[in-house]
Amino acid sequence: MRFPLSLRLAFAGIFENRIRAFLTMLGIIIGIGSVVAIMAIGAGAKSLITGSIEKMGTNLIGVMPGAASDSGPPVSVMGITITTLTYDDAMVIKSLPNVLGISAYANGSGEITAGKQSTDGTFSGVTAQYPFVENHNIEKGRFFTENEERTSKKIAVLGVDMKEKLFPYTNPIGQDIKIKNINFTVIGILEKKGSSIVSNPDNQVLVPLNTAQKLLLGQKHLGLIRIKVDGEEKVPVTMEQIKRTLRYRHEITSPEDDDFTVRSLDQAVDMLGGIMEGLQFFLASIAAISLIVGGIGITNIMLMTVKERTREIGLKKAIGATPVQIKNQFLLETLILTGIGGLIGIIFGSLISWIIAFGAQKMGYTWNFYISPISIIISIGVAFFVGISFGMYPARKASKLNPIDALRYE
Amino acid sequence: MSGIHKTYHTGSVQAHVLRGISVEIKKNEYVAIMGPSGSGKSTLMNIMGFLDVHDAGEYLFDNRPVEGYDEEELAEIRNKRVGFVFQMFYLLPKMSALDNVKLPMLYANIPEKEQEERAKQALISVGLEDRMHHKPNELSGGQQQRVSIARALVNEPKVIFADEPTGNLDTHSGNEVMEIFTRLNREGKTIIMITHEDEIAAYTKRKIIIRDGLITSDEINHSQK
Ligand SMILES: Nc1ncnc2c1ncn2[C@@H]1O[C@H](COP(=O)(O)OP(=O)(O)OP(=O)(O)O)[C@@H](O)[C@H]1O
Ligand SMILES: [Mg+2]
Numbered sequence: 001m002r003f004p005l006s007l008r009l010a011f012a013g014i015f016e017n018r019i020r021a022f023l024t025m026l027g028i029i030i031g032i033g034s035v036v037a038i039m040a041i042g043a044g045a046k047s048l049i050t051g052s053i054e055k056m057g058t059n060l061i062g063v064m065p066g067a068a069s070d071s072g073p074p075v076s077v078m079g080i081t082i083t084t085l086t087y088d089d090a091m092v093i094k095s096l097p098n099v100l101g102i103s104a105y106a107n108g109s110g111e112i113t114a115g116k117q118s119t120d121g122t123f124s125g126v127t128a129q130y131p132f133v134e135n136h137n138i139e140k141g142r143f144f145t146e147n148e149e150r151t152s153k154k155i156a157v158l159g160v161d162m163k164e165k166l167f168p169y170t171n172p173i174g175q176d177i178k179i180k181n182i183n184f185t186v187i188g189i190l191e192k193k194g195s196s197i198v199s200n201p202d203n204q205v206l207v208p209l210n211t212a213q214k215l216l217l218g219q220k221h222l223g224l225i226r227i228k229v230d231g232e233e234k235v236p237v238t239m240e241q242i243k244r245t246l247r248y249r250h251e252i253t254s255p256e257d258d259d260f261t262v263r264s265l266d267q268a269v270d271m272l273g274g275i276m277e278g279l280q281f282f283l284a285s286i287a288a289i290s291l292i293v294g295g296i297g298i299t300n301i302m303l304m305t306v307k308e309r310t311r312e313i314g315l316k317k318a319i320g321a322t323p324v325q326i327k328n329q330f331l332l333e334t335l336i337l338t339g340i341g342g343l344i345g346i347i348f349g350s351l352i353s354w355i356i357a358f359g360a361q362k363m364g365y366t367w368n369f370y371i372s373p374i375s376i377i378i379s380i381g382v383a384f385f386v387g388i389s390f391g392m393y394p395a396r397k398a399s400k401l402n403p404i405d406a407l408r409y410e
Numbered sequence: 411m412s413g414i415h416k417t418y419h420t421g422s423v424q425a426h427v428l429r430g431i432s433v434e435i436k437k438n439e440y441v442a443i444m445g446p447s448g449s450g451k452s453t454l455m456n457i458m459g460f461l462d463v464h465d466a467g468e469y470l471f472d473n474r475p476v477e478g479y480d481e482e483e484l485a486e487i488r489n490k491r492v493g494f495v496f497q498m499f500y501l502l503p504k505m506s507a508l509d510n511v512k513l514p515m516l517y518a519n520i521p522e523k524e525q526e527e528r529a530k531q532a533l534i535s536v537g538l539e540d541r542m543h544h545k546p547n548e549l550s551g552g553q554q555q556r557v558s559i560a561r562a563l564v565n566e567p568k569v570i571f572a573d574e575p576t577g578n579l580d581t582h583s584g585n586e587v588m589e590i591f592t593r594l595n596r597e598g599k600t601i602i603m604i605t606h607e608d609e610i611a612a613y614t615k616r617k618i619i620i621r622d623g624l625i626t627s628d629e630i631n632h633s634q635k
Pocket of ligand 2: 451452453573
């Protein structure tokens with residue numbers, strides 16, 4: 001099949017000068033490709049963060065020491081030690097309705113050694129319900145019991161990554177490790193959970209809370225209480241109950257004086273989502289810049305060929321083309337150019353995003369591969385607009401000239 | 411046309427190129443315009459062929475003054491009522507001979523099928539039946555000029571303007587082109603051409619000589635070739 005003459009004319013117009021066609025196309029491809037890729041990477045990064053939070057479960061509530069504004073982090077995150085949250089608080093929360101279980105935490109870091117292997121690592125004092133609350137099961141051996149926890153036994157459970165560091169070749173169960181020079185006996189290894197950008201639960205040593213407080217940290221307070229609730233819909237009620245209980249226990253009369261923060265993971269997801277949106281906006285601005293750069297490239301190339309095009313338009317006018325026909329011809333060319341360039345750009349950008357998503361997934365991260373239709377529409381629209389506005393300039397100028405002046409244009 | 415003036419302004423320099431040209435050309439005439447280089451021949455022809463506009467004087471085309479035409483009407487006249495043949499051919503380089511000839515019909519919104527037939531007819535009439543699908547750079551100068559004549563003919567205009575159509579051709583191709591013009595004139599077309607060569611002018615029936623923007627001689631050629 002042969003294309004109609006008008007289409008073939010447009011193709012001839014575009015490919016008259018191959019280098020020009022190539023460079024123009026390149027501008028469009030880079031512009032559109034980078035917008036698509038940047039937007040997709042933004043969406044992927046967002047899914048990484050929200051996904052790693054949701055992996056923990058949406059029926060969890062966290063209680064942290066120190067007050068916080070609604071959206072910001074509690075002051076305890078900033079490194080200020082607040083000692084108001086205690087083990088007794090945790091036990092009272094545990095007895096509230098709808099609470100399935102709680103895990104209390106006191107964290108620290110220090111040198112951890114096993115024989116000749118040694119590493120700087122974090123250790124967490126946790127309560128016996130940790131595997132249940134965190135959905136983090138034992139792979140080998142066992143977790144410690146409530147009794148062992150209360151009696152401050154010197155026993156430890158390792159995350160898989162920590163196990164690889166301390167016992168690369170041997171079975172650690174029953175062997176001793178040293179945390180801050182105190183001997184602990186390894187009784188179990190946790191399943192691989194996969195790291196998130198927030199933390200790596202596979203690279204930790206868990207010891208009974210009491211043991212950690214007394215022997216390793218020398219403190220009475222807690223860093224965090226995590227509460228598992230009987231269903232996502234019960235989270236808000238339970239949060240209210242926890243707040244009331246803690247205010248009563250801490251003798252606080254007004255919410256402004258709270259010395260603790262109660263957060264659901266939903267809120268955390270929202271908060272990080274907000275941060276991500278800011279990030280995406282930033283990325284979109286970069287994408288816009290690359291579109292502008294592409295557009296400037298197109299403009300330069302178009303202006304370079306004003307002379308050539310002016311003569312061609314002169315000839316077309318001399319044989320009877322109306323200004324409208326000249327304009328339409330030009331629109332068609334721009335449409336084809338941005339269409340082809342846009343398509344290649346979308347494929348190119350998608351490919352890059354897919355490679356990144358594939359790599360991230362291979363490394364065990366949650367990373368959605370998502371090409372936003374908005375990014376495609378916007379970028380093609382901008383490319384088309386740029387092509388029209390800058391390509392139209394010589395066309396409009398030439399179509400106003402007498403045919404003979406256009407034909408003789410120098 | 412009568413009392414035609416044209417002045418070009420280039421920066422502060424003014425060139426008064428046509429200084430009052432008055433001439434009448436009737437239907438089915440065959441005219442050669444001659445004169446020294448720079449005398450204003452092309453300028454006059456471009457005005458007559460609607461490629462340029464004059465500053466003063468009156469030009470009647472088909473008994474109608476041309477001053478009142480708007481862009482659309484001018485385009486239609488260039489498209490359907492006059493045909494132009496240039497010294498430099500001005501063919502679109504990436505398109506075949508056939509497509510080049512179709513171009514004026516595209517602007518006349520003639521259906522694709524009819525374009526094909528008429529373009530072929532036009533190319534056959536200039537003796538290029540076996541070169542239809544060649545690109546301009548695959549054709550000799552004479553062949554390219556015949557393609558551009560076919561293009562000028564294809565919308566069946568009454569008048570054909572040719573500015574030194576043989577200027578870039580050897581004698582043999584030049585004569586071929588002139589034989590085509592002579593035949594077209596015999597078929598009823600008005601032909602107006604510019605040339606520097608007396609042998610070429612000898613094909614025509616009337617010879618107008620221009621010097622410094624004025625007609626200095628206008629005579630019938632009794633010994634047409
Ligand atoms: N666009 C223009 N701007 C300024 N001066 C021009 C322009 N076009 C033509 N001229 C001048 O007008 C004069 C007549 O030009 P024209 O092309 O009509 O001459 P011509 O008789 O066709 O010459 P030739 O035989 O060399 O083709 C020349 O002096 C030329 O320099
Ligand atoms: Mg001339």
